[in-house]
Amino acid sequence: MEMNINNMSSKEMLGYYLNKSYQDASEGKKRGELVCWSSSIAPCEFCETMGVHMLYPENHAAAVAARHGAEELLQVAESQGYSLDNCSYARINLAYMTVQNCVAENMPLPDFVLVCNNICETLIKWYENIAYELKVPIIMIDVPYNYEYEPSERSIDYIVAQFQEAIRQMEEICGRPFDYRRFEEVMEIALDSSHWWTKAMRLASATPSPLNGFDIFNYMALIVCMRGKTGCRDTFKKLAKELQAKIDRGEAAFKDGEKYRIMWDGIACWPYLSHNFKTLKALGINMTGSTYPRGWKLDYEKADLRSMAKAYTSVGNNLSLDAQIDLKVDVVNDYKCEGVTYHLNRSCKAMDFLFHEMQTTIAVRTGTPYITFDGDQSDPRNFSKAQFETRVQGLAEMMEQRGRVCNVRI
């Protein structure tokens, strides 16, 4: 049935397009079309150019966890020998690969995989295992860790050479020449999607915020899964329009008022999303800031592979400690956050191991209190509701205290 997109809200569009991406991939697979599994901030432009269906195991694992279907897959992974200490997204996905059944949409197995380690090194091992087990080709864009503030020229040279190799591999896998004209079109769409995503997210900074911050976690699925498609661009264009209208009307996301605004550092606890949201909301805390808006702010010059390489390597966890601190200080300031919650995510060493330096420096530079809570992006066994509630209450008290001190000073 033909849908009338124009009449849909951005939330409806989000649901429609996400569903469509899984459906299209499943149906395409049956017709013999190629399906690729990709890491979430890998350059989708190459596959999109060649009309390959793209699916995103990180997004899929999050959906499984949010629908409370993680544990059974985690147990399968553990029976295969995966350690409880490994990334739970990876464990869910590697188990799914075996059982091919889950509580969320089912994903057809890939004909090849695409991985970029701009998020973490774990992805390399995860995708190495997928490619080994399924005996499928792997396209890897290895972006060297930026231990200095800016990426080096030699790093950019190396990434560009890998883009060229990716194009060669795409031609080999697809059995036809790479379509450079279409590549430019896709780049333009991806850039537009990124632009409208960033713009919409930026509107959350208004006071009061028109966006319930936890919606970012939902909208994020689209920027992950469909950045190279017009549906993604159009959804965020619509969202930006909706948020601007709310700002113009002075309408807040929290009807009862937004008492505090915080930055959430780290991935969501998908199995407890609702609990986390309600706990915060009960205290009038809106999460206006996160690193996600910046995560897909992939801004580059169209048809310029060097510029594209720089964009893909300059992503969150791939930045030096100093650059990550600067980025997060900007989020706290730009989104007018009064406190920060750090999710000590048992699945993500890349994020966790710099927390100490980040927390202490960001607190000093922004004057905001912070808390840390133990959790996991998708293993429900690594989270305690009581601890989260207590810590968040503590944060609220610190923000309250700070507010009083500020008022006295004024």
Next chain:
Amino acid sequence: MSGFNNILAKMREAIDNPRKVISDFENRTGKKAVGCFPPYVPEEIIHAAGLLPVGLWGGQVELNRVRAVLPAFACSIIQSIKEFEMKGEYDRLAAVVVPSSCDTLKAIGQKWSRAEVPCLQFVHPHNRSLAAAKEFLRGEYQHIRMQLEAITGEAITDDAISHSILIFNRHRQAMREFSQAAAGHPQIIDALTRHQVYKSAFFMEKEAHTSLVRELTELLNQEPVQPWQGIKAVVSGIMLEPDSVLEVFRDLNIAVICDDLVQESRQYRVDVSEEGEPLDCLAGMWQEMYGCSLAYEKEKSRVLMLRDMKEEYGADAVIIAMMKFCDPEEFDYPIIKKNMETYGIPLLQIEVDQQMQSTEQVRTRLQSFAEMIAQNAASSMS
């Protein structure tokens, strides 16, 4: 056995007193030591600068300071290195060199807190088969070279690096020859002794270590090969420590007949080419590396390599020494497990934690495993 004992005593002395090794080196040369984090630091460049590369592999230390700055689920090597760093144990080093091979190492380089000891971080590329990867790594090594030159105030010439490559290749060869010789004599070279021969390499000048190891190998080769009544194991992983675990191996007559440990044989697997521009040769070695969880390889040649090692050395089993919280190794394990089951090769995973207080659990696991292998052997004989 006095020849053996003298050599092994010198090695143990180096392991027990790395500070003395460094002091002696400083007094003799007027130059300092450089700390090398695992894995695969191009020590040849450090050696060519006239500095002493020493291995930083953590150790048994009470973890106090590190608890405030690093979650408990970082591997124990990094935990203990960080504890030593925060205690100022590394303050006499000229620098430390840190590869960014995993998420933990990336972070640890950024967390380095001793301003007086520069931290030289670098990256091994994953897309190793590409010419651009070699060129990138060459650039990383050039970057390290320039930073070392700035520290010493002296140029590191190509000739000096080429000369160091020769010295290190001789050492690699000596270590491989030792491994072969030791495999034939588990009665003399037990698991702990074997480990100490490898570990001492991190705290001695390469030339001196090569001489000692060669001497040891010659002595071993003069000894008759006797049948080994215990278990012969191939051990694979990052490292197998602490010593108390190796003592359990010794007690239970489990010989490490050959190894695929980063701290031991894995680092000596591939030589550096001696033909060509030296940094290019050093970078080329990474392209040749295989069978390592830290060197991306879709084919996972480690699986077949372990099977072949088991066959070649007539081993009874493969033991995975799993560094707790090591993602690269933990991701390889399910695939190794599945394949070893297919090949019918007995496999045991034991957890490695440098801060391990009690070995009882390991002892029980190894004992049961050894009994199972003995029973299988007996039933196949009958």
